Amino acid sequence: MRHLIDCIVVGAGLAGATIAEQLADKYSKNVLVIESRFNVGGHCYDKLDKSGIRLHMYGPHLFHTDNSKVWNYLSHFTDWEMYEHRALVAIHGQKVPVPFNFVSLEALFPRALADRIESKLLDIFGFDRKINILELRNKHDEDLELLANFIYKNVFEQYSLKQWGFKPEQMDADVVGRIPVVLNHDSRYFQDRYQAVPREGYTQMITNMLSNKRIKVMLGTNFMDIAHLQEGKIYILGQEFRGSVYYTGKVDELAGFVFGNLPYRSLKLQFERINLEYFQEVAQVNYPNQYDFTRITEFKHIQPSESKDTIILKEYPLEHVHGENDPFYPVFNKESRERYEKYAELLHQYKQIILVGRLAEYKYYDMDDVVARALVAVEQAMQG
Ligand SMILES: Cc1cc2nc3c(=O)[nH]c(=O)nc-3n(C[C@H](O)[C@H](O)[C@H](O)COP(=O)(O)OP(=O)(O)OC[C@H]3O[C@@H](n4cnc5c(N)ncnc54)[C@H](O)[C@@H]3O)c2cc1C
Secondary structure: OOOOOOEEEEOOOHHHHHHHHHHHHOOOOOEEEEOOOOOOOHHHOEEEOOOOOEEEEOEOOOEEEOOHHHHHHHOOOOOEEEOOOOEEEEEOOEEEEEOOOHHHHHHHOOHHHHHHHHHHHHHHOOOOOEEEHHHHHOOOOHHHHHHHHHHHHHHHHHHHHHHHOOOHHHOOHHHHHOOEEEOOOOOOOOOOOEEEEEOOOHHHHHHHHOOOOOEEEEOOOOHHHHEEEEOOEEEEOOEEEOOEEEEOOOHHHHOOOOOOOOOEEEEEEEEEEEOOOOOOOOOEEEOOOOOOOOEEEEHHHOOOOOOOOEEEEEEEEEEOOOOOOOOOEEOOOHHHHHHHHHHHHHHOOOOOEEEOOOOOOOOOOOHHHHHHHHHHHHHHHHHO
16 A cells, blocks of 8 residues: 555545645645545535536535635636625615625614714724724724624624524634624625636536546545554554545544544535525525524525526524534634644644644635645645
8 A cells, every 4th residue: 555655635625635636746646535425525515406506515615815826726727707705684674785884884874873983983993994893892982882782783693693502702702803894885795806616616626636647536435434543653444554644534533532522513504496587686695683594595696507496505503413414613612722732732643644624623714725724734744
């Protein structure tokens, strides 16, 4: 095995595909990619339904980045269809842009009050700034507190309760910080320089990344079923493997859950075919205050299709249970971060193992960040 395979990559998601591609193409390594599912793509997995609508099977994936290196790298494997994401939130019978911005403010507040609040926001924070809800609350100004409380009550509190099972202030500050209030009229969800989706889909892009002849992909195989870790050594099917193992799966699973599970939120994903040309105004509408689902995505808005029907996706958050559902979002708090550190330290004795990706590093990575991280991980490993 040692002579045939130089490196093993566990997981054929975006992290694993980037690593395998770089090892094979740049460093001429023979790479075995081991993937437990029967398809490549990981969380970015998408496919066309029978009426030609491209569905993102683990929730909507919108590629956006300011990182030219990542954009240029991925552009070797796909053409792009430009797409700027827009999302609305349903409040008091109206649908207004989210993140909350001046358009949302003017739609929901009386004109004179909206004007006064906008002037104060611009004076204090400046045009185009993104501030978070907690910052706004800390200003001790009556109008800004009114706005803060309104957004908190109508957008964040119920959404967080549904999404995480916690109030926002019980989460790490960076989770709340990720939900900004934007001080302009730009209702695009992202402001990045590059915003697009792969023309033939993420699965095809990732398949192209894995097409190098030096890469072998083994689907339907859980690494844990064939690997055994003992005293700093890795055994595959009973034989010691001395090459590098780039691991992109769950780190607690790799270490046999010795310190307990790392908590995640999962989602029940319900796709529905609707006999209408379009169901809603934009690709995404959030429902913090009604229903058990958090949001509805309509895929035809992301990549247009000739289909007379449309397909929507409702996301119902729930707790992640290993073996029963998929881990979607890490639940960050002091305890879970400390538990992760214990796992990372334990696995440190296995010098061959390199942890990369959202599950192995217990991080929320956007797609561009995970590609950037994978590129650096390979470079560092090959130099070190
Ligand atoms: C609902 C949702 C929406 C998102 N939307 C966006 C978005 O709009 N824009 C954006 O930039 N990012 C988005 N992301 C983030 C994006 O999904 C991640 O950046 C990306 O999937 C990370 O890739 P990865 O390779 O680290 O992990 P994954 O894609 O999860 O890949 C890991 C792979 O490893 C396999 N695996 C795990 N354990 C084993 C094992 N023991 N043996 C074999 N195989 C194993 C898994 O089956 C999986 O295929 C979203 C994430 C979520 C949860």
